[in-house]
Amino acid sequence: MSRPAPAKRQQSPSSATSAEGAWAAKMDRLRRRARPQNTLRICDDDQLRRRFEETEQAARRARFVAEANAGDEQAARQAADAAAAHEDARTALDAASEFLTFRALPRPVLEELIAQHPPTEKQTGEGAIFNSDTFPAALVSAASMDGMSWEEAEELLNTWSAPDANALWEAAWQVQQESRVDLGKD
Template sequence: MAAARPQDAAWEKKMERLRRRSLPERVLRIYDDAALRETHNEAKRAADRARLLAESDADNGVFAKRAAEAAQRYEAAVEALREASVFLTFRALPRPVLEELLHTHPPTDQQAADGAAFNPDTFPAALIAASSTDGMSEAEARELLDTWSAPDANALWETAWEVQQEARADRATDLAGLGKG
């Protein structure tokens, strides 16, 4: 029996880390109160402006106080919007699962002639349901796609689709400062 080589132990450690990787997730926030969203956005802009002004003159206590107050208003607006929102979370599917889902929703001949890789009438709801970490069924996904406005339905579909495309690996061409570990 051959003796274990030091690089074997290093590889096993690396492989174990690769096996423990989690799949990417994306969250879609849904809110119905546009005024609350605008209050949030304005509070963020005001807090950013006040912070920049305070940073420009660090010795000015008035600017620092205004920045702190604006930051508090922004945090309150964040919390109010969070409380008024519904969050849906989607997780990337393992590659074989996604491929099987694509295979079970092939494009019609006309859709394929138009360049579709899947059936756009059936696949979106199936993908949304399959990637939902909240337990959304395919029927529920179809209901939302069919009853929501086009931008909101598109956001639902795009969140579920985009997480499937999210890469967390790249070819390290410049290893300076990165190490090879």
């Protein structure tokens, strides 16, 4: 014996209009989401980088001591001084650094870019989805918010040391993989 279909709930015209308006507002917010960005810091001054790291650790330790000793004015003062020294080190490091910023490409644009750089037969046999000789410069250029051309990206990838070139590539590639959505699992 078949069951009767459940009765549909009737929505009043005002609740339907309200739901449509809420959806329209939500869809508008979804359309306006900014794509993820990633910034690569380039600084050749090892002393400034070390000073920044040291002051960061010192500020973290001083803050921990101050939090563990609530009411201790000397510990609070030391934490504030360490935080100020860290901020000074950050300012000096920022002034001596160059920054390259990369933005995630819309999915169809990234897929088209990958399609324009198919892997060689050998690379396909190794499981590659793009040509590792041509795609990195194309992606770095396409994702660059600084206006880096393909030729400039290729030059940097080919003339920088392997770790620096890898960092450049990873800055452009990782932002393409960044997800800011949650499947609702708690």
